[in-house]
Amino acid sequence: MIRTVLARAGLIAAAACAATLLGAAPAAAHGADAPDGTDYRARVTGVTPARPGLAVRVIEAGARLELTNRTGRAVEVMGYSGEPYLRIGPDGVFENTRSPATYLNRTLAGDTALPPEADPAAAPSWRRVDDGTTARWHDQRALWPESTPPAQVRAAPEREHRVRDWTVPLRDGTDPLTIGGTLDWVPPPDAYTWWAVSIVGLLAVGALGLFAAAAPAGTRALAALGALLVVGGSVAVAYPVGREIDAGAQGVGGVLSGLLSGQIWSLLTGLGAVAAGSYALRRRPAADFAVALAGACLALFAGVANAAVFARSVAPVPWSPTVARVMVAAFLITGVGATAAGVLRLRAASRAATRTPALPTR
Known part of the structure; x- marks a missing residue:
């Protein structure tokens, strides 16, 4: 009976993970x-x-520029050939369909094929793209588009380097303006150290499964796993919120809209971990499976999905990269550790249920 339940639970978990992917x-x-x-x-x-x-x-994380215009007058962003590209004013945001920048800036790599009507010398043809006064766009002038770092970085990758000072021209009526900025190379952290810390931590949390599988310490260890999942799930909710804020979301409504449209699975993963942790804290039946499944999803969709910050110096969140790495390490430690602990408890329960008691002798 126990094996049948576990098999069905495994199928449910696999289906849930596949749907999430x-x-x-x-x-x-x-x-x-x-x-x-x-x-x-x-x-x-x-x-x-x-x-x-x-x-x-x-x-x-530097992928886009955001311009907000509350001057009451229209301001134009100029394209790569000096042509009008964007117009931001009290009547909304417009893009020039004749500007090559309109198409090149749709992707971070700037590799969109240009349509025949893209002609920087042609008269602008404006198309409204937003009713607000804020425009966000990729701009190759503020990026390093090559996959290979600059020569000075290759010569001394352990040092910080100024790659270039960049400018983006604007126009306020007939008055020229300029956005000024800098682009620097920042040496990445040692990813092996962060992975090592994560592995040691998840092994420690997974060891709770050994205690949680044995009475009388089992209930206390299960409660400890539940508390860890609640904390890990709460942090997993905070991380996509930070990504939305860093992406320019304004106010609670803007953050919620971004979460529901682009970060829904990250949000559900965090909320699911909180729910499973609360379930384990109350020592409910089937808490072992809930802990294992929530831990696996937390490790995969919050930990592995964001593990790039272990090897990158700039994180897409509004706090320090070190804090971002600590958060991702917490996802991995809590998630994998809870999964291991839940599996150990399930295995112990299965063995206990199938153990045949000895027959009394006469």
């Missing part, structure tokens, strides 16, 4: 293909000459 694929393009991490730090130094109400910043 299929559902998560389209979300990878959320936020205009925001990277999971990078070694290039882009910064905006300011707009020259300054305009009150005009603000520019870098978002998504």
